[in-house]
Amino acid sequence: MELLHLRYFVAVAQELNFSMAARKLHMAASPLSRRIKDLENELGHRLFDRDTHRVTLTQAGNALLPIARGVLEQVDSIQWRLDETARPRRATLLLGVPSGVHPDLRERMDALAERVRDRFEIKRWPGGTDRLVDAVCDGRLALTLARLPAGGDPALELLPVMSERLGAVVPRDRFAGRESVALTELTELAYVVSPTAVTNAFFRGLDQQLSELGIKKRIEINGAAFEGISEIVSSGLAFSISMLDPRSPVQNYHLDNVTVLPFSDFQPRLETGLIWRKDRGHGGDLEEVVAAAREVFIEPLHS
Template identity: 65%
Template sequence: MEMLHLRYFVAVAEELNFSAAARKLHMAASPLSQRIKDLEHELGQQLFDRSTHHVTLTPAGEALLPLARDVLERVGAIPWKLAEATAPRRSTLFLGMPAGVHPDLRDRVNALAERVGARYELKRWPGTTADLVQGVHEGKLALTLARLPVTDPALAQLPVMSERLGAVVPAEQFAGRDSVSLAELAEFPYVAPPGEITPAYFDQLDHQLHELGVRKRIRLSNTGYGGTSEVISSGEAFSISMLDERSPMHGYRLDNVIVLPFTDFRPQLDTGLLWRHDRADGDLRGLVAAAKEIFAEPITT
């Protein structure tokens, strides 16, 4: 039995769809199906019940799934466990930082680095939430700040900040206003930040807006947050971003753009500190303990 067979099995078991699992694995569905059949033949057990429209796990498949996940997790942990075992006494560790981290949260990151400085050199590593979460899962990052929700069961989460969001609107149309209702924006297209850089929360927010009557959309790609501001400043759309003026996200605002609180809607973006469960009682025991103390009280803006 090869490790790839277990990876293929877990992917199909999680998706319960061969085509979706094949896309996730960057391969064609036909060879994936054959690899699963090879594994079933080797184990002498049918792992999936297949029909034209449904794929379900058999009792054997349900029994194998936690075993396969455990094996893959253990093998995946070998690089970082080996690196930690052979590391010098003062280890260099990386903490992931998504875009737009509030200065109050940065202060706590700095406090953590100072607290553990005798044992660890804690360096910051930038990236999107998805990339940073994957980095922690793979052991490349010790910790990360991440925009919630994050659903990886291998990771522990500590809520550290909740930021109220407001409507990013053209200043000329809303001059002199100190708030805005969602109903007033129903005829404006909503422009979300490009999908490749936004956390999963904004997908949920998009769905909420649709349910609340905001149906028009402008989709951007490969433009960054500045592209969103360009569209809004022209008076054609609105978006949603951090309300607090101290948020670094306000650095992307153009002159003809303002952020107003909603009167009938209260979106908020939550940020968590994440680490692997299996490292909290191992090589990161001291770092995680210090982080739990420093980030014990979540920040609210």
């Protein structure tokens, strides 16, 4: 018995019309009828009752139909089952992501995930830069985005991925109509510092710069949430520093009496890098992902 005989049988059983089944099979009705006769002779059972008006399945035909369909389904699934078996299993990689990541950077990360999706599934893990870098060092995370400077461990490798211009977060009513602000205009306000800033190397350095440039007052808050900083700024007691691009997700936490202005006499920028362990990126399990990342981020983003 050939598989084609079963295909012919199933086609006729579905249509209960030899002419229609023949068209579906791209053949003439006469050869199809002969193939069904050959199958009936081989099985020793009549499969169809035929007259000039209709075609019906016999008891043997009804019994054969689910068997034939099952056989054909198994045969038709051979290719994709082999492909699935031969395809390497996808490994799950955890990617650290600090808060306030720019949407353009998220798009690049999506592009990286898509590029390696046949081999790897990239899942994102939130946290502060220092903890995320520590997790890369001890292998809990495969890679991480990090606010620079970060790491410093010679076992780590870094790829610059984005540079963001920072501005002054100030009370809107106090600086109404302004397109920029000078640091000298902020000396009467306190610089509000969150615990996140205290533990981040970049913001520690920025705090020191501000002190050297004449910003002496400080307010430290217990909560690290951006909305808490906005509450203090909106009251007119303080200013802060944040991403200048209005598309930054940090901007979503600003209240009605808060605006972000560029500095006229100060040009701070927040640099972000992608970090991984060298031993995993060179000849290790992340070699393919790192190569893809170098292509995706061949030019770092700027905002």
